[in-house]
Amino acid sequence: MVAAVWFLIANTLANLEERGIASGFGFLRREAGFEIGESFFLRYNAADSYLRALAVGLINTLTVSAIGIVLATGLGTAVGLCRLSGNALLRTISTAYVEFVRNVPLLVQLFFWYALITEALPVAREALEPLPGVFLSNRGIYFPTFSGAPVLEGFNFTGGAGVSPEFAALLLGLVTYTAGFIAEIVRAGVLSIVRGQWEAAQAVGLTRAQALRHVVLPQALRVMVPPMTSQYLDLTKNSSLAVAIGYPDLVSIANTAINQTGQAIEGIAIIMAVYLTISLSISALMNWYNARVLR
C-alpha cells in the first residue's frame, strides 16, 4: 500500500516537472485575467486574483443553491399535497409532473430551459412585460428595485435588478427537478400519518386544511427531515451542472483556473474541499433541526 502511494506520488512529481506545472496553492494570489459574467455581493474584475475569482464562484454557487432550496421546498410541498388532493384532475396533473421531471436527467432539463430562454423569448427590444416594470427577454429577466426600474439601453436593460439567462435556466431547472423529488417525500410523509389522526382532528371540528396545518404536517416533518436533507444536498451538488450552461459557479471558475494554470490537483482539491464543507454544514444544520423536531 505504502509502495503504491509512493509510486503514484513519484509519477505525479515526474509528470508535473516534465510539463512545467508548478505545484502548491501559490497561484491563488496571481492575477486571474478572465472576466466573470455575473457576481453577487462581491465586486470582481479580470485584474483580481484567482482567490477572489473562486470566492465569486463560491458565492454564485451558494446564492443559486439557497434560492433553489427555498423555492424547491415550496413548489415540492405544493405538488406533494396536490398529489393527495381529493380533486382527481389536480392529482393527475401533479402525478404527471412528478413522473416527468424525475425520469429525465437534470442536465437535459437544464439544456432545455436554457434553449427555451435564449431561443423562444424575444430580443431585449421586444421584451415581454408580464407585469409593469418586469421584462422577459433572451437577455434574462429584469425587474425594478427600490433604487430604480430597468430601462432599455442599446441591446440590453440597465437599472433595476436582473438575472442572466444562465442563472434563470439553472434556477428553473434545479427547482423544478428537485421539487419532483420533494413532492414524493411530502406525500410519503403525509401518508405515514395514521388515519386516526385525521379523524381525531375532524372530531374536534378542524377543517381539512386546519388538520393538515396543525396536526398532520408537524408529525409528518419527523419522517420528512432526513430525506429532505439529502435532497438539499443533492440540489447544492447539482448546481455544479452550471458549468454546462455557462453560469459561473465554483466548479466552472475552478475549471477555468485549471485550464489556465494546469494545476489540476489543487483546483480539484479546492472544489472537493468546498463541497465537503457545504455538505457537512447542511447535514449538521438539518441534524440540529431534526433533533428539534423530534423533541
Added chain:
Amino acid sequence: MKWLNRLFTVVLAFLLLKFLFWFVDWAFIEAVWRPDSKACRAAAGACWGFIADKHRFILFGTYPFEEHWRPAIATLLLIALWVLSAWRMFWKPQLIGVWAIGLVSIGVLMWGGVFGLPYVENERWGGMILTLLLFTFGVAFAFPLSILLALARRSDLPALRALAVGYIELVRGVPLISLLFMASVMLPLFLPAGVAIDKLLRAQLALILFAAAYLAEVVRGGLQAIPKEQYEAADALGLTYWQRTRAVVLPQALRIAVPPLVSTFIGFFKNTSLVVVIGLFDFLSTVKVSLNEPAWTGFGVEAYFFAALVYFVFCYAMSLYSRGLERRL
C-alpha cells in the same frame, strides 16, 4: 364546498385544454417534419426536421457512416440483454454466461477487426450505444464493489470500517462533475510516463467509483434489515464469515434491497449524461453537437425535448419495473 371543488375542476380543465391545444398545434399541426431548415425557420411550429436530418449522428455519433448497422445491432442486443435480465424466471447463474456472450458479441461488433469487419477505435464510438455501455459497465463493476464497501462498513475491523466510511462519505459529499474532471485532467498526472488510459475508460472509472458509493449505502440498508438471529443461526452452524455472507446474509439483504437498487440504477442512468461536460460523445452530447451545425442552430428546444423523451422512455420503463417488483417481493 362541493361547488367550489367543481368550479376549480372546470377552471383547471380549461387551462389544461388550452395548453394541450397549444401544444398539439406546436408539435404537430404547425410542425415541419422534412429535413429543411429554411422551412423550419419560416414555420411557427416545432422543427422535427432537425431530428430527421441528424438522426444518424444523434444515434451513432462519429462512428463510420457505412458501418452504422453495427452499433444499431449492438444497441438492440444490449437492450435485449437488459430486458431479459428483468424477468425473474431468468434470474439464474446461467444469466451471467448469457451476458458474457452478449458483451463479447457487442465488443466484436463495435471494435471489429475480425470476421472482415473494419476496425473502429473507441474514440469514434458515440450516441446511444455509448450511453448504454457507460451504464452497463458502470453497474457491472460498481455493484460488486458496492457490496464489498457495504460489508467493509459493517466489518468488525476498525481500520477497514474507517476506510469504507471515509470513501463513501467523501464520494457522496462531492458532485459527480468533480470526479469526472478528476478522471479527465488529474488522473493522467498520476500515471508513469508512456502509460495512457483513454478518455472513455477514465470517464467509466469515475462513474464506477461514484455509483459504488451510492449503491453501497443501499446495500447497507438491506444488510441492516437482516435480523440478528440470522447471523447467530449461521454461526451456530459453524459457517465461516464468507460462507455466512454468501449463503445466508447477502441473498436476503439483496432481495430486500432490489427496489431501492433499481431506483439508484435509474439515477445512475441519468447521471451518465454528465460525460458531456468532459467531451465524450454520449447520446446527450451528440444531440448538443448536432445543434452546432449552422443550418440547425437555434432549434435547441426541439432537440432537448426529443432527448428528454428518449431518456424518459428508458427511465420510466425502469421505474415501472421497480414498482412492479416492489409489489411482488
